[in-house]
Amino acid sequence: MKNKKLLATLAILSSATVFLSGCVQRTSSGKPYGWVYENMAVPTQHLLMGLSQILGNSLGWAIIAITFIVRLLLMPVMLKQSKNATIQQEKMAHIKPLMEDISKRQKEASSDEERMAINQEMLQLYRDNNISMTGGIGCLPLLIQMPIFAALYAAIQYSPELSSSYFYGINLGQRSFALVVLSFVIYALQGWLSTLGLPEAQKAQMRQMMIISPVMITVMTYVSPAGLGLYFFVGGVFACLQTLIINYMRPRIRQEIAAEMKKNPPKKPTPTPVKATEKTTAESTADNTATSAKKKRNAGKQHRNK
Incomplete structure (x- = not known):
């Protein structure tokens, strides 16, 4: 189930990359146009330019401000999902x-x-x-952020001011290996923080997620302009903060689940009987072999009688 969820998330991110790279069209003179550009890129360009004027004419700080606002608005939803996931983990430990x-x-x-x-x-x-089969985690926060990815990607990619802007020596319109490394490190740190206070068995189950999640973000940062990479990196800082909050809440959640399980012990499922008329493959093969042998014996008898 966890593998399927990871593959689904990877498919969403891959689809987003394909969508973003092909949804903005250009005229013969190179001028961009299309629904995404006109309704998402242009408003985002205006928003970034306006914020940059407030923040010392720095488009980098403008992107950080947008990231801060988006993640702050999503924080209640993401904390609720993380709390639900923690509750599911504790319940699964009991069963x-x-x-x-x-x-x-x-x-x-x-x-x-x-x-x-x-x-x-x-x-x-x-x-x-x-207990939820999905572990209490959904893709809603990621889906909500997809329009933000699209808007920032198109705004940076198709704006001369943004694509040529620098932030602490980093060209926001080009790939930044520094942000690629930083994004990997911050999401690897978030994965490690999520294992603190967990039993060894649960840590072993989460190791795959600890590897795949940073790699996915690293790939997205590598194929995106540095402006979007900056968004990923700052988002990773918020993810670490969110994980620390959940770690602080975990002991109380564990006590509540333990009390609930003590009051209502885990229910053992009733075994589903297999129909007696249904034969296994081995039994069917044995029956076919016996039938064939019987037919051969009967054929031999008839031949001798003749």
Whole structure:
């Protein structure tokens, strides 16, 4: 499930890259036009230029200001999702023995029917104990930020003022290897912070996410102008802050889930019986072999009688 979620997130980011690179058209003279440019890039260019005048004519600080505003507005939603994910993690820790038993029987199943029945037990275990299959995390914050990505990308890419602007020696219109490295480091740090206070078993489950998430952001920063890379990096700082807040809340959440599980112990699912009339592949093969042998014996008898 986690692998599918990571692939889905990667697909969203990849689709965004393709969309952003091909949605703005140019005339024969090179002038950009199109819905994205006129309705997203141009207003963003005006907003950035206005903010830069307030912030000492610095477009870099203007991008940071936009990032700050966007992430501050998204903070309640992202904290709520992170809290839900933490609650799901704590619940799953309590039903882990039941999950391991079902997984073991699923591996030992000898037929497709038996495997399907055991899989239904796993789904029932999740339902009965009010545990989400997605772990409590959704793609809503990422989807909300997609228009911001599109607007900043088009604004920087197709504005001479923005594409030639510098921020502490970094050309905001060109790729910045410094921001590529910084983005990787800040999201790797956020991944490490998210494992603090977790049992070793849960840390092992999160190691894949700790690697894939920074790599995904690094790739996006590498293929984007530095202005968007600056947005990613500052967003990573906010992600670290959000993780520290959740780490502070985790002990209280753990106590609440422990009390809830003590009051209402994890419910063991009722095994789903496999229909007796349905035969396994091995049984069917054995029956076919016995039938063929019987036919051959009967054919031999008839031949001798003749």
